[in-house]
Amino acid sequence: MTGRLSIIGLGPGSEAMITPQARDEVARAAHIFGYFPYVERLSPRPDQTVHGSDNREELDRARAALDLAARGEDVAMVSGGDPGVFAMAAAICETIDDGPDAYRAVELVVTPGVTAMLAVAAAAGAPLGHDFCAINLSDNLKPFAIIERRVAACAETGMAMAFYNPISRSRPWQLDAAFDTARLYLPKATPVIFGRAAGRPEQQIRTVPLSMAKGEMADMATCVIVGSVTTRIVERPGREPLIYTPRFWNADTGQAEPEAAQ
Amino acid sequence: MTGRLSIIGLGPGSEAMITPQARDEVARAAHIFGYFPYVERLSPRPDQTVHGSDNREELDRARAALDLAARGEDVAMVSGGDPGVFAMAAAICETIDDGPDAYRAVELVVTPGVTAMLAVAAAAGAPLGHDFCAINLSDNLKPFAIIERRVAACAETGMAMAFYNPISRSRPWQLDAAFDTARLYLPKATPVIFGRAAGRPEQQIRTVPLSMAKGEMADMATCVIVGSVTTRIVERPGREPLIYTPRFWNADTGQAEPEAAQ
Numbered sequence: 001m002t003g004r005l006s007i008i009g010l011g012p013g014s015e016a017m018i019t020p021q022a023r024d025e026v027a028r029a030a031h032i033f034g035y036f037p038y039v040e041r042l043s044p045r046p047d048q049t050v051h052g053s054d055n056r057e058e059l060d061r062a063r064a065a066l067d068l069a070a071r072g073e074d075v076a077m078v079s080g081g082d083p084g085v086f087a088m089a090a091a092i093c094e095t096i097d098d099g100p101d102a103y104r105a106v107e108l109v110v111t112p113g114v115t116a117m118l119a120v121a122a123a124a125g126a127p128l129g130h131d132f133c134a135i136n137l138s139d140n141l142k143p144f145a146i147i148e149r150r151v152a153a154c155a156e157t158g159m160a161m162a163f164y165n166p167i168s169r170s171r172p173w174q175l176d177a178a179f180d181t182a183r184l185y186l187p188k189a190t191p192v193i194f195g196r197a198a199g200r201p202e203q204q205i206r207t208v209p210l211s212m213a214k215g216e217m218a219d220m221a222t223c224v225i226v227g228s229v230t231t232r233i234v235e236r237p238g239r240e241p242l243i244y245t246p247r248f249w250n251a252d253t254g255q256a257e258p259e260a261a262q
Numbered sequence: 263m264t265g266r267l268s269i270i271g272l273g274p275g276s277e278a279m280i281t282p283q284a285r286d287e288v289a290r291a292a293h294i295f296g297y298f299p300y301v302e303r304l305s306p307r308p309d310q311t312v313h314g315s316d317n318r319e320e321l322d323r324a325r326a327a328l329d330l331a332a333r334g335e336d337v338a339m340v341s342g343g344d345p346g347v348f349a350m351a352a353a354i355c356e357t358i359d360d361g362p363d364a365y366r367a368v369e370l371v372v373t374p375g376v377t378a379m380l381a382v383a384a385a386a387g388a389p390l391g392h393d394f395c396a397i398n399l400s401d402n403l404k405p406f407a408i409i410e411r412r413v414a415a416c417a418e419t420g421m422a423m424a425f426y427n428p429i430s431r432s433r434p435w436q437l438d439a440a441f442d443t444a445r446l447y448l449p450k451a452t453p454v455i456f457g458r459a460a461g462r463p464e465q466q467i468r469t470v471p472l473s474m475a476k477g478e479m480a481d482m483a484t485c486v487i488v489g490s491v492t493t494r495i496v497e498r499p500g501r502e503p504l505i506y507t508p509r510f511w512n513a514d515t516g517q518a519e520p521e522a523a524q
Contacts, residue, residue: 009380011281019278020282021461091391092388118344136509154416235366239369
């Protein structure tokens with residue numbers, strides 16, 4: 001008998017941002033796997049077994065969950081944000097791809113969630129209102145050179161960028177290097193948003209011009225949004241400014257060529 | 263007295279994907295604005311006034327909502343998916359930016375939602391598991407040349423792409439042109455996912471190789487995901503294949519150079 005593995009996005013961290021579907025999927029599982037801080041958000045029933053693990057153990061966690069599901073169990077794997085964006089869905093697909101036939105027989109369900117960049121963007125205004133990309137700044141699984149090529153390509157063609165996993169103790173310089181690359185293509189005043197705990201009571205949203213952006217302004221739990229050449233700031237008396245990227249692209253004012261970087 | 267304008271993401275269309283926060287925001291409004299199919303998803307109370315409008319009237323809708331909020335009303339603007347991704351949040355920010363001071367005084371709240379590409383990706387596996395971008399294929403507000411530069415830049419640097427608004431009666435050829443551009447940089451077998459009504463009972467997910475992808479496979483309500491050079495298909499006996507993009511980038515196998523397009 002084959003079981004079921006449900007990969008669930010819990011959203012950015014606030015209870016109010018967990019979809020009913022995600023909640024139902026957690027409720028039906030007998031076993032719940034996930035990185036410690038994500039499983040700690042849940043209130044499991046006594047009949048549910050929680051398997052928390054460290055964030056560097058993604059493939060072990062995927063195998064353990066697939067093994068149980070292949071033996072007929074109803075298993076949940078929880079991620080923060082959306083499970084398909086730099087989270088467990090790809091790790092589980094890789095594990096199935098490389099694994100025994102029994103893994104392919106498991107019923108696999110992925111439940112989407114609100115990913116961090118959407119929560120940070122909402123807190124700031126609409127910085128992702130035009131074409132944009134999402135780049136994982138961790139070079140644990142890819143060379144930093146390809147990250148820099150992507151940052152350059154997006155900045156040059158006028159796309160805003162959301163940086164996930166911008167910095168960690170073992171990756172202290174990558175975010176500064178990404179800002180340096182962006183500075184080759186974007187004006188000094190381009191807004192950079194550092195969003196931490198978006199949507200939660202402890203939310204911190206800080207916006208600085210690209211010329212002032214520094215890696216030390218982020219930590220592991222920060223999602224960084226770098227505007228495009230067209231991203232604007234609307235000052236509002238007595239309120240936080242709005243940061244947004246217009247829907248339109250004017251070939252006159254919106255040229256994202258290096259010469260715009262004055 | 264200044265009112266409040268709440269811009270709300272209702273998610274991809276299923277009730278089960280609306281966050282509690284979005285539901286609460288709809289409940290507290292006296293006036294609800296939105297494109298007809300979105301406001302029709304709601305069950306307004308008798309004391310709530312619903313202002314549905316056509317999808318080509320975004321700026322009129324934004325102004326009408328801001329005018330009411332500036333007069334002290336509690337106003338909601340609903341979008342499908344996430345309001346910050348090719349939806350009303352940027353249109354409202356533009357209107358505030360260009361509008362009277364009274365618009366700047368309005369309390370503005372943006373509530374994120376599950377955007378279409380995340381629901382389509384979840385239904386297919388994890389095609390957005392590596393760096394990716396989101397591109398609005400409509401050339402109503404930007405020249406098609408910049409869209410093609412972005413498609414080329416993303417395909418060439420190994421990012422998967424989600425195409426929003428891929429086609430309409432007045433924009434019949436743009437999606438085919440985008441596929442043609444992608445074909446210059448990506449292998450013929452690159453998976454292309456056409457996702458319609460993801461997460462709803464009428465969900466349709468169709469995957470074809472890039473060489474076979476045609477604009478006519480999409481309609482206005484489709485979100486199209488084009489894989490990167492590393493995107494893989496896992497065949498599963500008796501189940502739909504999984505489409506995923508590995509988290510890692512191997513400089514040997516994952517070179518997204520034009521010469522890979524064999």
